[in-house]
Amino acid sequence: MGQTLCVCSRNAITIDNKRYYFIQKLDEGGFSYVDLVEGAQDGRFYALKRILCHDREGRQEAQTEVDMHRLFSHPNILSLAGHAFMERGGKSEACLLLPYVSMGSLWSVLEKLRDKNSSTPESRILHILQGICAGLKAIHDKGYAHRDLKPTNVLLEEDDRAVLMDLGSMNRSRIEVRGSREAMTIQDWAAQRCTISYRAPELFSVESHCIIDERTDIWSLGCVLYCMMFLEGPFDLVFQKGDSVALAVQNPVTIPQPCRYSQGLQTLLSSIMVSNPQERPDVDWVLEQIRHLQSAEPPADWAAVWPAGPNVV
Numbered sequence: 630m631g632q633t634l635c636v637c638s639r640n641a642i643t644i645d646n647k648r649y650y651f652i653q654k655l656d657e658g659g660f661s662y663v664d665l666v667e668g669a670q671d672g673r674f675y676a677l678k679r680i681l682c683h684d685r686e687g688r689q690e691a692q693t694e695v696d697m698h699r700l701f702s703h704p705n706i707l708s709l710a711g712h713a714f715m716e717r718g719g720k721s722e723a724c725l726l727l728p729y730v731s732m733g734s735l736w737s738v739l740e741k742l743r744d745k746n747s748s749t750p751e752s753r754i755l756h757i758l759q760g761i762c763a764g765l766k767a768i769h770d771k772g773y774a775h776r777d778l779k780p781t782n783v784l785l786e787e788d789d790r791a792v793l794m795d796l797g798s799m800n801r802s803r804i805e806v807r808g809s810r811e812a813m814t815i816q817d818w819a820a821q822r823c824t825i826s827y828r829a830p831e832l833f834s835v836e837s838h839c840i841i842d843e844r845t846d847i848w849s850l851g852c853v854l855y856c857m858m859f860l861e862g863p864f865d866l867v868f869q870k871g872d873s874v875a876l877a878v879q880n881p882v883t884i885p886q887p888c889r890y891s892q893g894l895q896t897l898l899s900s901i902m903v904s905n906p907q908e909r910p911d912v913d914w915v916l917e918q919i920r921h922l923q924s925a926e927p928p929a930d931w932a933a934v935w936p937a938g939p940n941v942v
């Protein structure tokens with residue numbers, strides 16, 4: 630795995646001496662094209678993600694995405710079956726061969742529910758959330774942050790196991806900002822790499838002297854949870870209307886009422902979506918609350934478990 634041998638014809642591609650046939654186009658991301666391919670040898674389906682690298686920096690970014698995949702072997706993080714770089718007319722294209730997940734993204738599942746005027750049962754939400762958190766925990770425990778968690782970057786297996794994908798924005802979890810220049814660089818980077826309606830408040834206006842840490846992912850996790858509960862992200866409408874998401878994220882999240890979900894789940898959502906990152910919990914805390922909710926035994930005193938306490942609006 631991982632040699633840079635890649636031969637591409639119109640209907641087939643060869644990576645690491647193995648041939649893969651194009652079946653159909655799957656999707657087009659902000660930075661890539663994704664096709665469904667079938668392995669000639671193993672008969673398995675794969676998603677082939679092709680990233681056009683415009684310059685050295687682009688190639689380095691694609692290489693980082695490959696390296697990030699390689700760091701993990703975890704049921705809730707998408708693995709990498711192979712990769713190659715293809716040179717074409719002075720430009721290179723990165724080809725990432727990923728196991729195909731047939732149910733597609735969490736977003737596509739939620740979209741279908743919305744079209745049917747349906748909703749997600751609480752037990753299903755908790756199950757999916759638990760999987761997302763398990764993947765995040767693995768990333769955070771290694772000292773990294775995902776930085777672009779959103780429903781289109783979570784794939785769902787048949788049994789609703791969540792699989793985190795698109796590791797292209799990942800970097801070290803702890804970023805120390807020293808001065809306004811560095812703050813601006815990080816802010817510009819976030820504007821490009823962290824999807825606006827799932828972006829943590831501290832990334833909109835980065836302070837000159839601060840620490841950005843993995844809790845940017847916890848904010849995005851809250852947005853994903855909201856999306857599972859209400860079938861749209863909390864700031865989707867703000868963004869669509871052209872209003873300022875940067876301003877909107879400074880206010881406590883409003884939970885639409887009446888709400889069909891338990892008070893415990895609503896409290897969890899409010900406890901995660903806290904604008905001040907210092908008051909935001911870590912993934913271990915969230916996992917613990919999910920366990921409590923799954924056993925229908927919410928802790929008697931939330932404030933005692935997390936110092937910031939619940940913040941239901």
Ligand SMILES: Nc1ncnc2c1ncn2[C@@H]1O[C@H](COP(=O)(O)OP(=O)(O)OP(=O)(O)O)[C@@H](O)[C@H]1O
Pocket residue numbers: 655656657658659660661662663675676678707727728729730731733734781782784794795797
């Ligand atoms: N392994 C896979 N199995 C099934 N579908 C996949 C797989 N990988 C990617 N896709 C589909 O392709 C889409 C785009 O993939 P990906 O997010 O990696 O690209 P991207 O260019 O980084 O996108 P964006 O910048 O919009 O997040 C996903 O939302 C998903 O629908």
